[in-house]
Amino acid sequence: MAGSLTKAEEGTAAAVDWSDEAVIYVNGVRRVLPNGLAHLTLLQYLRDIGLRGTKLGCGEGGCGACTVMISCYDRTTKESQHFAINACLAPLYSFEGMHIITIEGVGDRQRGLHPVQERLAEAHGSQCGFCTPGFVMSMYALLRSSKRPPTEEQIEDSLAGNLCRCTGYRPIIDAFRVFAKTDDSFYTGSPSENANGQAICPSTGKPCSCRNETDVGADESSLLSSVKTYLPCSYNEIDGNAYSEKELIFPPELQLRKYMPLKLNGFNGVRWYRPLKLEQLLHLKSCYPDAKLIIGNSEVGVETKFKNAQYKVMISVTHVPELHTLRVEEDGLQIGSAVRLAQLQKFLKEVIAERGSHETSSCQAILGQLKWFAGTQVRNVASVGGNICTASPISDLNPLWMATRAKFQIIDVNNNVRTTVAKDFFLGYREVDLEADEILLSVILPWTRPFEYVKEFKQAHRREDDIALVNAGMRVHVTEAEGNWIVSDVSIVYGGVAAVPLTAAKTEKFLVGKKLDNGLLDETFNLLKEDIPLAENAPGGMVEFRSSLTLSFFFKFFLYVTHEMNIKGLSNERFDAANMSAIQSYTRPVTVGTQDYELVGQGSAVGQPMVHTSAMLQVLSVV
Numbered sequence: 247m248a249g250s251l252t253k254a255e256e257g258t259a260a261a262v263d264w265s266d267e268a269v270i271y272v273n274g275v276r277r278v279l280p281n282g283l284a285h286l287t288l289l290q291y292l293r294d295i296g297l298r299g300t301k302l303g304c305g306e307g308g309c310g311a312c313t314v315m316i317s318c319y320d321r322t323t324k325e326s327q328h329f330a331i332n333a334c335l336a337p338l339y340s341f342e343g344m345h346i347i348t349i350e351g352v353g354d355r356q357r358g359l360h361p362v363q364e365r366l367a368e369a370h371g372s373q374c375g376f377c378t379p380g381f382v383m384s385m386y387a388l389l390r391s392s393k394r395p396p397t398e399e400q401i402e403d404s405l406a407g408n409l410c411r412c413t414g415y416r417p418i419i420d421a422f423r424v425f426a427k428t429d430d431s432f433y434t435g436s437p438s439e440n441a442n443g444q445a446i447c448p449s450t451g452k453p454c455s456c457r458n459e460t461d462v463g464a465d466e467s468s469l470l471s472s473v474k475t476y477l478p479c480s481y482n483e484i485d486g487n488a489y490s491e492k493e494l495i496f497p498p499e500l501q502l503r504k505y506m507p508l509k510l511n512g513f514n515g516v517r518w519y520r521p522l523k524l525e526q527l528l529h530l531k532s533c534y535p536d537a538k539l540i541i542g543n544s545e546v547g548v549e550t551k552f553k554n555a556q557y558k559v560m561i562s563v564t565h566v567p568e569l570h571t572l573r574v575e576e577d578g579l580q581i582g583s584a585v586r587l588a589q590l591q592k593f594l595k596e597v598i599a600e601r602g603s604h605e606t607s608s609c610q611a612i613l614g615q616l617k618w619f620a621g622t623q624v625r626n627v628a629s630v631g632g633n634i635c636t637a638s639p640i641s642d643l644n645p646l647w648m649a650t651r652a653k654f655q656i657i658d659v660n661n662n663v664r665t666t667v668a669k670d671f672f673l674g675y676r677e678v679d680l681e682a683d684e685i686l687l688s689v690i691l692p693w694t695r696p697f698e699y700v701k702e703f704k705q706a707h708r709r710e711d712d713i714a715l716v717n718a719g720m721r722v723h724v725t726e727a728e729g730n731w732i733v734s735d736v737s738i739v740y741g742g743v744a745a746v747p748l749t750a751a752k753t754e755k756f757l758v759g760k761k762l763d764n765g766l767l768d769e770t771f772n773l774l775k776e777d778i779p780l781a782e783n784a785p786g787g788m789v790e791f792r793s794s795l796t797l798s799f800f801f802k803f804f805l806y807v808t809h810e811m812n813i814k815g816l817s818n819e820r821f822d823a824a825n826m827s828a829i830q831s832y833t834r835p836v837t838v839g840t841q842d843y844e845l846v847g848q849g850s851a852v853g854q855p856m857v858h859t860s861a862m863l864q865v866l867s868v869v
């Protein structure tokens with residue numbers, strides 16, 4: 247039972263020498279974390295030590311006001327890695343051995359503004375200033391983690407987890423667009439000019455005066471003049487280990503620091519463990535069957551903060567190598583349960599680039615779905631296993647694991663491994679096929695076969711950083727029989743429509759053995775309505791709309807598959823051209839917005855695009 251074991255008992259089988267020495271660096275300053283803080287989030291700690299630039303907004307990882315940058319050292323590649331996270335959900339001890347950079351570490355009154363801060367202020371990208379440090383930190387983390395200048399699309403993606411409720415996104419995105427290296431002039435101090443000698447704005451590409459010193463009040467211009475001493479641009483300096491003169495470096499002590507298994511305490515008897523080996527983890531799980539495994543804490547943090555959940559024993563599995571497998575195997579991919587979603591995205595991109603496209607249809611669907619999964623800060627911490635084991639009815643990935651014939655490997659405290667198909671894993675509302683003495687070890691994602699097609703679907707109130715109203719994963723395999731290409735195997739799984747992801751079993755059965763043609767559609771829609779019933783009072787409401795989504799997702803899938811088959815000459819099904827836009831993946835063009843100012847040369851400030859007095863303070867987050 248939790249709490250009843252002695253140190254000796256915990257250590258016996260795994261012979262663990264648990265340490266309680268936790269060291270982090272915050273903005274270049276070494277800090278030894280006292281024992282007893284296991285109940286604290288990183289945000290609470292930062293604010294307690296006086297770093298109040300990082301804000302508490304929603305408290306559930308949804309708004310980005312608490313964004314900070316974490317740096318850790320990868321001993322394999324010998325490079326430091328940087329990523330933005332939400333400090334509001336991050337358990338403090340998770341970052342032992344890492345460097346945390348907050349808004350105060352990016353720029354300050356002594357060193358001046360960082361170019362990211364400078365741009366935001368100059369481009370009128372702050373109004374009340376509350377979300378501002380979060381935007382700065384997301385952009386800063388992107389630049390620090392990019393070896394090449396990011397694209398405009400990457401910049402916008404990196405901001406998807408940051409909400410602004412008063413300034414408006416147009417000036418914020420305009421401010422940061424220059425980091426996409428569309429125009430060097432901003433950094434070289436010599437603005438480009440058009441044929442008439444008018445200065446061209448680097449963000450809008452139109453004549454303007456945004457670089458005129460006269461736009462900036464006297465106080466601000468002195469602050470800005472210190473900015474000009476920065477080297478041209480931080481991204482030029484970035485290669486993972488090299489930084490510009492004024493950037494905080496990764497602390498050499500942490501490069502050399504040996505990770506220790508940790509055992510720390512918190513308020514009210516909370517215990518926090520960080521095992522370094524699978525055997526240590528399994529032993530802890532045998533001592534404490536009710537212990538919560540923690541990776542990103544993006545679900546557990548919400549449960550403890552907003553749902554009064556209390557977990558006495560927490561086991562952080564971020565440092566257990568066996569749970570971090572990312573391997574290409576003969577039959578498919580092996581993905582460790584503690585792999586973070588951002589890592590999975592990167593890995594899938596590499597696999598898709600290297601393998602034949604017919605093998606990676608599932609990989610492409612999962613990658614496509616991850617684009618719309620929460621925001622960057624969440625994907626940087628949330629894990630594959632955390633999402634599976636939470637078994638949220640709106641999980642974006644669980645319908646896809648089911649549809650792609652993925653298997654889950656489960657290990658018990660005696661080291662026995664069993665494998666179950668994803669389709670059988672979800673038993674009820676947030677209930678999965680895991681005993682108290684078991685944990686999820688990894689996911690096995692099979693390659694797709696020739697003529698096997700997989701597609702992902704998600705509809706939410708808005709595209710980015712939102713939970714699904716309905717989502718789905720669909721897969722079909724067609725094979726040739728007597729000159730016809732018929733469905734030999736099909737999976738249609740919907741999320742957001744019931745307590746667990748729902749398989750459209752009757753529809754699947756109906757489709758097997760059929761040739762995919764228009765004539766099937768009416769009957770398929772009727773069966774889908776039976777398979778996926780949404781009662782009038784179904785949780786989540788909007789039942790008519792959600793019901794119609796289940797049909798329209800299938801229609802899109804049908805169009806997609808038959809179109810692919812047409813290209814390969816396997817089908818000659820014809821469709822109304824007006825419907826074909828439905829098979830194009832949604833790609834949002836980069837945001838373009840302009841604001842024209844009439845420059846009135848009457849010596850008056852009225853009508854001029856002046857930087858407001860608080861802008862410099864807001865981008866430093868000292869207000």
Ligand SMILES: NC(=O)C1=CN([C@@H]2O[C@H](COP(=O)(O)OP(=O)(O)OC[C@H]3O[C@@H](n4cnc5c(N)ncnc54)[C@H](O)[C@@H]3O)[C@@H](O)[C@H]2O)C=CC1
Binds near residue numbers: 308634
């Ligand atoms: N707060 C937010 O804005 C968002 C939260 N989420 C949620 O966050 C989760 C993402 O994962 P994390 O943050 O890493 O989860 P987490 O660290 O909060 O853990 C989630 C649950 O999964 C269990 N778990 C994790 N790995 C396990 C394993 N290997 N074996 C058995 N149980 C395991 C944990 O004990 C816990 O019950 C998703 O479930 C999703 O529902 C997703 C998107 C946004």
Ligand SMILES: O=c1[nH]c(=O)c2[nH]c(=O)[nH]c2[nH]1
Binds near residue numbers: 619633640
């Ligand atoms: O699978 C998920 N996708 C999300 O985009 C999301 N957002 C959230 O809060 N939980 C989840 N779960």
